[in-house]
Amino acid sequence: MDSEITLKQEIAWASHLSLQACLLPAPKGTSCANYARCVNQILLGLNNMKLWLRIPLLKTDDNDSMDVNSIHPVDSWELWNSFRMLCEHHSQLSIALDILSSIPPANSLGRWFGESVRAAIMDTDSFLTNARGYPCLSKRHQNLVAGFFNHSIQIVVSGKPVNGLPKGSTDLAADHNDRNFDAVQRHPLRPYLDYIGYLYQKMDPLPEQERFELGYRDFLQSPLQPLMDNLEAQTYETFEKDAVKYIQYQRAICKALQDRVPEEKASTLTIVLMVVGAGRGPLVRASLQAAEETGRKLKIYAVEKNPNAIVTLHSLVKLEGWEDTVTIISSDMRHWDASEKADILVSELLGSFGDNELSPECLDGAQRFLKDDGISIPSSYTSFVQPVTASKLYNDVKSHKDLVHFETAYVVKLHNVVRLAASQPVFTFTHPNKSSKGSNQRHKKLRFEIPSDTGSAMVHGFAGYFDATLYKDVYLGIEPSTATPNMFSWFAIFFPLRTPVIVHPGSALEVHFWRCCGPTKVWYEWCVASPCPSPIHNSNGRSYWVGL
Numbered sequence: 001m002d003s004e005i006t007l008k009q010e011i012a013w014a015s016h017l018s019l020q021a022c023l024l025p026a027p028k029g030t031s032c033a034n035y036a037r038c039v040n041q042i043l044l045g046l047n048n049m050k051l052w053l054r055i056p057l058l059k060t061d062d063n064d065s066m067d068v069n070s071i072h073p074v075d076s077w078e079l080w081n082s083f084r085m086l087c088e089h090h091s092q093l094s095i096a097l098d099i100l101s102s103i104p105p106a107n108s109l110g111r112w113f114g115e116s117v118r119a120a121i122m123d124t125d126s127f128l129t130n131a132r133g134y135p136c137l138s139k140r141h142q143n144l145v146a147g148f149f150n151h152s153i154q155i156v157v158s159g160k161p162v163n164g165l166p167k168g169s170t171d172l173a174a175d176h177n178d179r180n181f182d183a184v185q186r187h188p189l190r191p192y193l194d195y196i197g198y199l200y201q202k203m204d205p206l207p208e209q210e211r212f213e214l215g216y217r218d219f220l221q222s223p224l225q226p227l228m229d230n231l232e233a234q235t236y237e238t239f240e241k242d243a244v245k246y247i248q249y250q251r252a253i254c255k256a257l258q259d260r261v262p263e264e265k266a267s268t269l270t271i272v273l274m275v276v277g278a279g280r281g282p283l284v285r286a287s288l289q290a291a292e293e294t295g296r297k298l299k300i301y302a303v304e305k306n307p308n309a310i311v312t313l314h315s316l317v318k319l320e321g322w323e324d325t326v327t328i329i330s331s332d333m334r335h336w337d338a339s340e341k342a343d344i345l346v347s348e349l350l351g352s353f354g355d356n357e358l359s360p361e362c363l364d365g366a367q368r369f370l371k372d373d374g375i376s377i378p379s380s381y382t383s384f385v386q387p388v389t390a391s392k393l394y395n396d397v398k399s400h401k402d403l404v405h406f407e408t409a410y411v412v413k414l415h416n417v418v419r420l421a422a423s424q425p426v427f428t429f430t431h432p433n434k435s436s437k438g439s440n441q442r443h444k445k446l447r448f449e450i451p452s453d454t455g456s457a458m459v460h461g462f463a464g465y466f467d468a469t470l471y472k473d474v475y476l477g478i479e480p481s482t483a484t485p486n487m488f489s490w491f492a493i494f495f496p497l498r499t500p501v502i503v504h505p506g507s508a509l510e511v512h513f514w515r516c517c518g519p520t521k522v523w524y525e526w527c528v529a530s531p532c533p534s535p536i537h538n539s540n541g542r543s544y545w546v547g548l
């Protein structure tokens with residue numbers, strides 16, 4: 001086939017010139033499968049170079065040459081989806097989106113931000129002309145371009161200049177920025193590029209925390225196992241920087257102290273408060289500050305099983321002169337034989353998915369030494385999941401070429417991800433746990449409806465979060481709709497799918513999650529039951545588990 005030969009020659013040239021990427025044109029007069037077959041053969045023998053498939057953001061009658069069935073125009077995303085599936089989600093295959101004057105509705109457009117879009121080719125036709133005769137973009141196009149900037153998508157201006165510069169003018173940058181430019185011998189598309197640059201400069205700067213977290217975006221990390229492993233000093237140091245978390249704890253402790261001790265007894269009654277899993281002492285400090293704030297008297301036990309943290313804790317108590325108030329207990333809370341019972345049990349044993357660092361098991365063990373009417377802070381926590389398009393995360397998991405990595409949950413700062421439906425609660429734990437059954441095993445079936453204006457969507461896995469009630473109306477959490485502002489102790493968790501699942505408009509996604517408990521470990525299993533069943537992931541905790 002001629003086009004195949006030409007394509008191979010072009011890629012050979014690009015490779016010879018050590019180009020990082022080669023743009024694949026939309027094929028003319030051939031079917032998607034034939035074209036994908038040709039590209040697939042090239043991908044198999046490709047070095048490090050990437051192939052960017054050029055796809056119109058919105059398919060029109062004029063650009064339906066890549067139609068899957070060559071009869072009806074299809075959604076561009078579906079076209080891409082067929083193509084990448086034919087090429088087995090090859091990680092060197094990416095997208096260059098052609099942007100014209102019309103753009104699809106917001107939900108359908110959003111799907112691209114979970115895909116490997118590398119470039120947006122802005123046709124000059126997509127620009128308007130402002131009152132002074134310079135190119136500009138509609139509000140919707142401006143928002144789209146802001147989305148491209150946010151996702152590090154390169155912008156390319158292409159086409160013929162249709163917005164002629166007014167005679168005698170300097171240029172667009174001068175118009176927008178009051179900067180003088182040398183207008184001699186400028187590229188005819190320069191005003192378009194300057195306008196794009198102007199939009200970039202107009203963007204709000206990233207908040208400091210976001211800047212700090214840039215390097216973590218879409219980077220898969222193994223969840224901590226603070227029970228089985230001993231955390232390192234650096235990890236504690238990172239926790240301790242999160243002022244918001246400790247402010248919320250202090251607020252909760254204040255309220256609990258005020259409820260426990262009426263004002264008139266404040267100077268006579270001493271409350272026994274135990275910080276279980278005290279680490280290097282920030283919750284001890286928050287408790288003492290709450291006592292001072294409310295004028296209540298405290299006796300504190302700080303229980304910690306990490307011997308390294310205990311050393312730092314001893315130094316802190318000595319340095320601060322807390323010896324009369326704080327007793328340090330070097331023990332696992334599940335095995336400590338307390339000499340008295342606590343009025344208030346304070347802990348922070350939460351993972352990104354709430355119970356995934358085994359807070360339920362630890363607190364079940366510790367509640368022996370909580371008075372019958374005692375208070376646990378947190379009093380409850382709930383995990384949440386939602387289906388996501390996340391091609392980068394999927395490809396990163398896939399690159400390990402084994403089952404284990406597909407059956408593992410990862411902590412990740414989600415960025416190039418599309419949240420396809422609102423998150424739903426999965427497992428809730430309440431403390432103290434008064435249930436007679438005493439099992440922390442759980443099963444939850446969830447049904448997600450993806451908004452119909454999204455179009456078809458690819459589910460690469462599930463994003464997980466938690467939300468905790470510390471005490472009464474004091475909350476803390478990372479579930480997107482209720483997340484505690486400016487708190488950075490937790491990123492989301494990601495449960496991948498071995499085979500991504502396509503959900504078409506009108507059909508629901510049915511998902512199952514299990515929390516399973518054995519004598520030495522706790523693990524999750526998950527699967528999709530509908531629209532097409534997936535295997536049950538992590539059966540018997542064969543790939544991923546949390547040690548007790």
Ligand SMILES: C[S@@+](CC[C@H](N)C(=O)[O-])C[C@H]1O[C@@H](n2cnc3c(N)ncnc32)[C@H](O)[C@@H]1O
Nearest residue numbers: 226227239277278279304305306332333348362
């Ligand atoms: C997430 S860290 C929180 C530390 C500290 N409270 C803070 O906010 O920085 C959890 C701490 O609980 C400790 N821990 C976990 N399970 C424990 C157990 N069963 N008994 C005692 N300490 C435990 C860990 O060693 C770790 O120091």
